[in-house]
Amino acid sequence: MLIIKLDAIPSTNSYLRMLSSEKRLKDYTVVQTTNQTEGRGQRGTSWYSEPGKNLALSVFKDVSGISLKQSFLISIVTSLAVLRCLKTFGIPKLKIKWPNDILAENKKICGILIENVIQQHQYKGSIIGIGLNVNQITFNNLPQASSLKSITGRNFNFDELTNGILKELKKGFKNLEKGKIDDLKLDYEEHLFRINKPSTFKDAEGNMFSGYIKNVSDSGALQVLLEDGIVRAFDLKALTLMY
Structure with missing residues (x-):
């Protein structure tokens, strides 16, 4: 597993996609920064991050065994991996806001952007981007945003968070390879924000x-x-x- 740490970068997803176009990447190649200047979210939204306070990482995953019709499974595995990791750090009241935002106490603390590489109508790889609000405590004009520090009052170590997320990602994709699709989907729905409300x-x-x-x-x-x-x-x- 290769982890590339950068002081600042416009987008970890874009950087990792560029690397994947230049050479064959190993599974779980990671690009990590605490200063992403042009972060992107779902529907083309921007993801502002105060320099040095938050974690942005992108992970390359070989998903050649997943069919095009099963693409949402990548989102399920990733959402659950982040949620399970944060549980180990004592973050309370975690939920998944469809499709893959992570909430704590009903406020957004993490956004996920998944960009798949398709060749000849088959998945070759997936760029899994994760933007996590960690030690930032001020979110101007973003009343629904929060961070790990805002919720717990503690500072968090970026490397520990990255390693925790990667550990849970590997577990999740291993379960996917074993065919535990129903279990993953059930777990996802059990954590779904506002389900049956x-x-x-x-x-x-x-x-x-x-x-x-x-x-x-x-x-x-x-x-x-x-x-x-x-x-x-x-x-x-x-x-x-x-x-």
């Missing part, structure tokens, strides 16, 4: 509506029970779950 959503046109999260389909679509009693599936670009 009345929730507010916004669709792609900006319309607000209410419903209950029931589960997640194999493809990663969110299954929502609407007020008319119909369960409808929404993909990532079609729906936003409000806090």
Whole structure:
């Protein structure tokens, strides 16, 4: 396992993708920084990180054994790996906000961005990007954001967090290789934010509506029970779950 530490970089995902295009990377090659200047999130959102206070890392994973239809399994494994790691550090009330934000005490502490490399209609690799709010305590104009230090009052070591996440990632992908898909999906849904609770959503046109999260389909679509009693599936670009 190779861990590349950089003082500052625009995006760990972009850097690791560049490396993967230049040479064949070993499984679990990691790029890590505490100063990511142009972090990206889901739907093209930016991810601001105060220099030296937070952890950004990207992991290259060989996912050639996963079919295109199973892509959401990568997100499930990654979300659970981060959550399980943070549990070992004593972070309370952890939840996964669909599809893969990590919350603690109902506030976002971690964002995940997964970019897959596809060749000839098959996965060759996955760039798993993780942005974790660690020791930053001020989040201007971001009322739903928090950090490990804000929640616990403690400072955290970046290398210990990286090693913990990698340990859980390896466990998760090992379970995936063993075919424990149902167990992983069940664990993911058990930690899903607002599952079976009345929730507010916004669709792609900006319309607000209410419903209950029931589960997640194999493809990663969110299954929502609407007020008319119909369960409808929404993909990532079609729906936003409000806090």
